[in-house]
Structure formats: C-alpha cells, structure tokens
Amino acid sequence: MFDVDIWQEIFSTIRKNKLRTFLTGFSVAWGIFMLMVLLGSGNGLSNGVKEQFAENAVNVMWMWTGETSIPYNGLKEGRAVKFNNQDYDFLTTKSKEVEKVSSRYYLPNDILYSYGKEYGSFETSTCYPSLKEMENINIKSGRFINDLDMLEFRKVVIIGDEIRKALFKEEDPIGKYIKIGGVPFYVIGVSQSKKRNQDNNRSAYMPFSTAQRIFNGGDRVHTFTVTSKMVQTVEEAEAINEKVRLDMANRHAFDPKDKRAMGSFNMLTEYIRTMKIFQAINLFVWIIGIGTLIAGIVGVSNIMLILVKERTKEIGIRKAIGATPFSVISLVLLESVLITTVAGYIGLVMGVGLMELINFGLEQATGAGGAENVFFKNPTVDFKTAVSATLILILSGALAGYFPSKRAASVTPIEALRDEN
C-alpha cells in the first residue's frame, strides 16, 4: 500500500520546485487559516450570546399586568388587571403550555435591610423554589427556598453576595437573623451570580407565601415567571405566548389583543430568533471559508496542470517503458494531496492556534477584571470541525489533482516523447 518510490518521486519534484510548491501551499494554507478564523469568530459570537441567555433558562417567560386599553365585553378601558393566587393554581394545574411557575409579590424598593449596625436598601425577589432553576440562581453557601418554607410561611431569606458584604463583612451570615422592613428573617443561604458585579448579587430571595402574608399582599401576584415547554420554531414559541395570554384574558376579562392589560416577554422566542441568526452567520462563514478554500484548490489545480505540462516528456518516457495510466494518475494525484494536506494542515494549526490565543487573551482580560458581558466567548474551533476540515483538505487535494492527473494519463507516449520541454 505504502509505496516509497512514489513518495520519493513526489519529494524530488517538490525539491526541484521549492518556490512554486511554497506558493501553491500558501494559497491552500491561507484558505484553511481564514476558514478556521471565521469559524472560530462565529463560535465566539455564538458562545457569547449563549452565555447571555445562560443567565436564565432559555424557555423562561415573564408576565405582568397593567390597565386595559381596549373596551372588552361591556367593560370600559382603564380597568386594572391583577394576577392572583388562583392564576398560579391555574397555571400549575391546567395550563398545558407551562411547565414551572413562580409568582412574585413586589416589596418596596426602598425596604431597609439591617443587621446590627449595618443597613442598606436592596431588591427583594419573592418567589417559589422553582425560580432557582428558571433563573439559574447560583447558591454560594447554604440553600435555596424549599417547599416546606413555602408551606409553613417561614421567614427565611437568601441574600445576594453584595448584601452579605454590606451587612456581614467577613462574618458568616448563615444562621443569623437580619431585619427586612423591620421583620426578622433567618438567613439560610447566600447567592452569587456566576457573572461578577451583577444586580442579582444585590437581590435577596424570600418565600412568596411569607412575603405575601407578612407584607399584606392578600392573594395579589405582581408577576409570574414561567417556563414553557421547549419548541424549535419562533412560531411555536409565539403560539405558546398567545395561548397563555388567551387563558389569562379569559380569566381576567380583557381583550387578548390588549398588550397593556397584560405584558409578557418570552425568552424562547428571542433565543430561537438569535440562534437562527447564528445559524445563518455560521452558514455564511462556511460559504466564505469554502470559497476561499476553493480559490486555493483552483490554484493548486492550475499549478499541477503546469507541472503536468512540464513533465509531459517524463510521463511519455515512463509510459513507453511500462507506466500504466493508473500509475501516472496516482503520481500526480498524490503529489496534489500531499501539498494540499500539509499546507492546509499548517493553515489549520495556525488558525486554531490564533483562535486559542485570542481565547487565552479574553480569559486573561476577564480574569483580570477587564471586559464584562462580552458578546465574544471561547472563539475556538471544536475537534469535530477540525477533523471535518482535514477531511475536506484531503478531498480538496484529490479534487485539485484530479484534472491534471487525467490530463497526464491522457498524454500519449509519442506526443510526449516529441515534447521538447
């Protein structure tokens, strides 16, 4: 299978034509280098955006109420719509579109948090245990709210890391009591956003049931955070949105088209839309990359054609003394595959290397307190893509060598022996 002679022949030709081989290889190396850089950049953008979405579950949806702006069913506009605990029951038990639900009752923004002599105003998120999963809340120490906390209206709280620093300094807050709006709450956990300096670190979480009871909420719910079932298209995601809106419109007697009566934001629609854009960008990147690569391949093919022309006499001599068309084809084809593969591999390594270097730089910058929330993360090319690119290279080499080798095989010995080159 491995024919030393063929390779020796190929290497001797390459040695004889160093500059030409270099220039040929360079065009292929440049093509694959650009492909890797483009793909890496595409991945970096995609990962950056995915990272932004990773703050919450991608299928999360927020709903809030307002005032009606359209008369409906004999009722005039300007009527306040208010969610309540029965809506929560409906969403958890009746709605087929919804998987998890958490209600929120807003506490005043200026509500005072204090511990000993330390105090400050922080945001309070009243919620169900399911919110942890829906908003990817990271617990640094202790635990999150559980069902028993809800059931027993426990006065427990999870404080964000910034609140911990403000109230407790170096002290461990777990098991300590803090006052929120003058009411003592038992600290059961500390949350810390995976991203530094996030507003979430200035938020505290307490059981919805407790907040509603202690802060006179009655059965009022200000907002719902829900996760819908996963779908693949924007249309399906919007249909879910519409169905939930219709359910709520029926329950609260407002026109489903009335956007001011009930507002909502469906993350899934945005996620699918964004991912579609990235799929298109990815396709675009591949098209440009492949285009660049094709330019390189055409270059190799041209050079190989010139090479075949230059070697016409040699091919004729070989044929006269017994070279079969197959042996001539394999000689030209393997040389083309060798140049393309080696040069392309160098381009591949350089492209991947550059993207790894950029990634390293980005990580260092982020680690050193530099860029936050960058829309560019891990701009590297995965192993599968690199293997695919290598296979494409070998195939490209074969393609680039195919026509010249066919030309070489079709050279008749007489015609070749007459050649004066």
Next chain:
Amino acid sequence: MISIQNLHKSYVTGNNSLHVLKGLDLEIKEGEFVSIMGSSGSGKSTLLNILGVLDDYDKGDYYLNGKKIWGLNETQAAITRNAMIGFIFQSFNLISFKNAMENVALPLYYQKVNRKKRNLIALEYLDRLGIKDWAHHLPSEMSGGQKQRVAIARALISKPKIILADEPTGALDSQTSLEVMEILKEVNDQGITVIIVTHEHDIAALTRKIIRLKDGVIGEVITNGDLQMYRDKVKQE
C-alpha cells in the same frame, strides 16, 4: 516474432489526411538484427511506433510474438511494452532528476520489483555496459555515449524480446556510434531481436538485414550477398 500484413496508417490534421503506411507487409524472425531505412516521410518512425505498441494502426494485422496487437487499451499496451519491448531513443530520453541506476531500474519498478532488488539488477546491467562507476550520476553529468549506454541498460533490464532503437547513434560521434552498435550486436548475439531505425548507411551496414521503406511500403530488403555488397559500397564511400 513480428508479422505484419497489409498495414495502413494515416494521420489526420484538420481537413488533411496523410496516408503514411499503405499496405505494408513485414516479417521479422526472432533473433534478427534489422535496420529500417528510408527517406524522410517514408514511414519508418511510424512503423517503429506501431511495432513498439506506442501507436495504433488503421487497418491490417500486426502479430507480436504470436499475439495480435489490436485494440489494446492504455494499460494493456503499457504492460505489453514493459514485458516485451525495450526502447532506445536518439535523444536518450533519460529522466533528468534520476541518476543512472534509478533510470535503468525504472522498468522493473513497473514490474513491482522491490527497490533494493531492482537497484542491484540495475547495477549489474550498468556493469555489463561498463558504466557502473556512473551509477549515481545524473544524466546531465554524463557524455552522450554514457547516456546511451544507460538507455541501453534500461532497455535490457526487463529482458525484452525486442529492442527497438530509433536513431540510436544520431546524437553520437562516429567512435561512440560504433561502440553503441557493438553493444547492440552483443545484445543480438544473446538472441534478442534488434530493430533500429536509421538514416546512416554505415550504421545500417552493421546490421544483418536492411529494410528500405518507400512511399509507405517496403521498397527493398537487403540481406545476405546483397548486404555484403552494400557494406563494401558504404566502406568505399
């Protein structure tokens, strides 16, 4: 060894057709030492190409060692050439970037003989032709006579039935030409059929049969007593 009946060959260029061989008949027996002569355009190179399975013919029959040569594809033709025919050319046709040993060994490469073995055999042939010391030299470093010896070694290495030589002395001086002809005579003495195309009378006189082509057919065959007369005449000139 070679049997040709009513051989026709034309070349078509554009709207013009050139009828080169016009019903040529030829018999060459095994072990013969033949020269083919003729004026320019008489068809001698065309005939040699057909004999060497380098070119097709249009009509007629050609049997080589009992095998009909007709309609062979490129691969079959290449195998036939490799197994039965050794070529020697006026311009040597050595591969420039291969040394003498590698050039000589090349036909064995196409017979799938391993590298070490074929190089050993090539050295043996170079030794027989007196140029073993030049085994590792490139053709560009050799004289015309040395190059032709390398070409002869390459033609002989695959143990062919026939040696076809196209103006083998055309590029050599008279002394070297005689040396090359002496080698070909020795080759012929070993039983190998040698056919040379030449326009040089003194070279043709060194063979044992002269075939003169005229207008695409055999015009004259000089052999035996006639050949001696021909040799004497050449000597006088």
